[in-house]
Every structure is written in C-alpha cells, then in structure tokens.
Amino acid sequence: MIQEDDYPKPWQLWQKVLFRFFFIYLLLHVASGSFFQGIPLLGLIDRLQVYLIDISVNAFNTYILHFQDELVPLNGSGDTSFGWVQLIFYLFLAIIGTIIWSIADRKRKSYYRAAFYLYTALRYFVAYVSFTYGVIKLFALQMPFPSLSALATPMGDFLPMRFSWYFIGYSTVYQVFSGIMEITVGVLLLYRRTVTLGLFIGLGVYVNVMMINLSYDVPVKIFSAHMVLMCIFLLMADIKRLANFFIFNRPATHNTMYHFVPSKKSRKIFRFVFKLIFLGQVTFLVVSILGMYTNQIAEDKRELKPIPYGIYEVNIFVKNGDTLPVLANDSLVWKDMIFESPEYVSVNTADTLLRKSYRRGSFYFKNDSLKNTMVCYKFSKGDSIHLFDMKYRLKDKEHVQLWTRIKGDSLYFELNKSARKFKLAERQFHWISEHNR
Secondary structure, eight states: OBOGGGOOOOOOHHHHHHHHHHHHHHHHHHHTSOOOTTSTTTHHHHHHHHHHHHHHHHHHIIIIIOOOSSOOOOSSOSOSHHHHHHHHHHHHHHHHHHHHHHHHTTTOOOOHHHHHHHHHHHHHHHHHHHHHHHHHHHTTOSSOOOOHHHHTSOGGGSOHHHHHHHHHHHOHHHHHHHHHHHHHHHHHHTSGGGHHHHHHHHHHHHHHHHHHHHHTTOSOHHHHHHHHHHHHHHHHTTHHHHHHHHTSOOOOOOOOTTOBOOSSHHHHHHHHHHHHHHHHHHHHHHHHHHHHHHHHHHHHHSOOOSSOSEEEEEEEEEETTEEEOTTSSOTTOOOEEEEEETTEEEEOOOOTTSEEETTEEEEEEEEETTTTEEEEESSSTTSSOEEEEEEEEEEETTEEEEEEEETTEEEEEEEEEOOOOOGGGGOOOOSOOSSOO
16 A cells, blocks of 8 residues: 655646646536435435536626526536536636646645545546446447337438437447446446556547547537546556556556555545445446336336327328328328327327427327327326327227317328338348348
8 A cells, every 4th residue: 555655756847737727627527427316415415516506607607708698508418508618617717726726835746645536536437427328228228229200210300319329229239238348447447456447448438439429419529528538637647657568568567546545544434435425326326227127128018008009101181071182281281190109109290289300290198098088298298288189999900090179170080000111120130141231
C-alpha cells in the first residue's frame, strides 16, 4: 500500500493547472449523474441535485450566455438546448475555478491525494454507467426488435437514429454481446489491478458508441463523448507505464495511483460505506431490469383483445354513408391497421388527429368488452387526450368491422387480416451463402 510520503516528486506548473481544471470539470459531470434513485432517503440527494442544476443552468443562460429565451430540458434527448448550455456552464465554472484555485493554492507541489480521489470517482462512475447500459442490453431491452408497424414502414421514412436502433435491435446476439462487453468493463474497473485493462476495453466500447451517436444523429452525443473523455483521462494518468510497455519495450512499473491509503480512520470508513452504497445501487439496478424483463415476457405472452395480433387491410371504407376507394386522396382514409399490443394500434393514414410517427398514425385504447367498444386516446391509455370511441365486431379471426365518428364524420371500416410476411422478421442466418443477399 502507498502512503502520500511515497510521492516525493513535485508536479510541473502545467500539470497542476490541467489537473485543477479537469478535477472541477469532470466531477461536475459525475455529480450530475443520478446514483441514488430508488434508495430510501438518499433519493432526496438526486432530487436536490436536479433542482440545483436546473436553477443554475437556467440562471447562467438568462443572465450571461443568452443561448435562447427558453431552454428545452433534458428528456429522451441528452443534447437539448439545456444540455448544451449545461456543458458550457460547466466549462465556465471549471475555468473560473481553475484560476481561483491556482492563485489560492499556488505553493502546493502536487495533488497526489486529490488525484487518487478523482481517479477513483471517475472509474466508479464509468463502471456504474457500464453496468447500467450493459445489464439492460444483456436482456435485449434497450433496442427492440422492429415492430410490425416498423416493418411495414418504408426504410426511407426512418430517421437515422431509429434506423440504427432497429439495426442493433434486429440481432439479439449482437445486443447481448454489446451488453457483455459493457458489463466486463464495469467489473474490471472495480478492481485496482484490472483498471487499466478495463479502461482499454471501455475506450473501445465507448468510442464505438460515440461514433454511432455522431454518425446516426443519436441525441446522446454529449454524454457518450464524455464517457470517452473520462476513459482517455484515466489512461493518460498511466501514460508512462503504457509507453514503456507498448512503445519503448521497457519494464512497466507497478501502478500506484489507485493504492493510496488514507491516513485517517474516518476516510477508510467513508471508502467502505461508499463501496457498500455502490454495490447496493448496482444490485437495485439489476433487480429493476430483471423486473422489466419479466414484465416484457408477460406482455409478449398476453393475448391481444379484442382484435388478434396482425396487419389488417382496410377492404371497405365508408364515410358519411359514401363508400370511398381506399386509395382515395382523403386525409381520413385509413389504408391498413396494425394491432401489435393489447392497447396500441398504428394506422396507415395522413389523418393529423392521430399521433404521427414515420408517416403512420397511432393511438392507444382501453377495451370495454361489455359494449364491444375501444375507448381511444392519443398518447397513453386512459390518461391523455381522448380521441373517439370505436365500436367493433369480429366476424371471425380474419375479418373485423369498426364504427366510429371523427370530426363529425361517421366512419365504417371492414378489415381483412393480411397474409403479408416480412423477410426481416425471419431473422435469417446462413453459414453457407452461395450468393450475395
């Protein structure tokens, strides 16, 4: 084990200045992560942290940066205007903090102890993120296999991100492999002797993730770039040993930067409690994802009611008593309907009343089996905008009749179940391929 007195060599000025900057900047990003959600009492820390960041970033934008009048908060996208202003705000704090710190602490010769805590915080952060994304990929939950609605959508209508999502989701094997690699990174980073190996693998994993995000316009560019930055920063701290081993063909000395021993008993207790909380949070994460996986299996096994799973072509379309050709240039014409979950339908229509996604409309419904009626909503079942009530009758498993009123118009549909098959849904694999596909 290493004591601070074992580090007699003073740092050069540029090393101290760069360390101060990255200490502030990277720890701000680490502190922005939600580590304690789900843990009683400690979850309050997450909510307080989110509140303080929100207040600070918006104030910085309002009084200093003036990026735009109103920032869009982080949502499914991590690259919103709020995310970019937050990035600039952290750079601003790091620069100001570095200047003040350099003046106030200009006589200090080195920061070995602070470096130990910084490296430890970063490697645990990278490990936690790796476990988070790795476990969810391990159960193939992050990227779904293309749904029937997606399979029925022309490829050219997809945005690049959705295209990449289905590309990965198509292959469960590839997604699980990606998850195993990320979990491997997380495990290796927990042990001081394997940190360097974990960082090498992690750098490969996160450079690939970052390039996918940049190449396919996936809105997680800021976060993935910082994962790469943290891996590089931690590897640079070990640059002399790596250069000796890989370039100069010299013996690599023992890695000491993760073996610092705190001099006070209270610090040792803090390290023990920190590790305990970390392992508890990872356990909570795994249990939560296992619950998601179990629910997904149960959802897949549910029988679709009232209308069985599949694509239904609209055979007859009647509007206000007039039968219209299904190919008619009318915004209300529904050309087909896809029932793919017990509460979700997508429709091939230009009707703007429905929720639009990739040239298809969609709605959620709550089935009233006593009245043979689907109560339809725009975004989710029962707690969003009510669209209409649709009565149904099943002639048999292949034929359905529907009645409703939309925008004052009475509509009647007769649906025939389509026998259409998709090659992509067959998940083909061939060891021997006699020709190019």
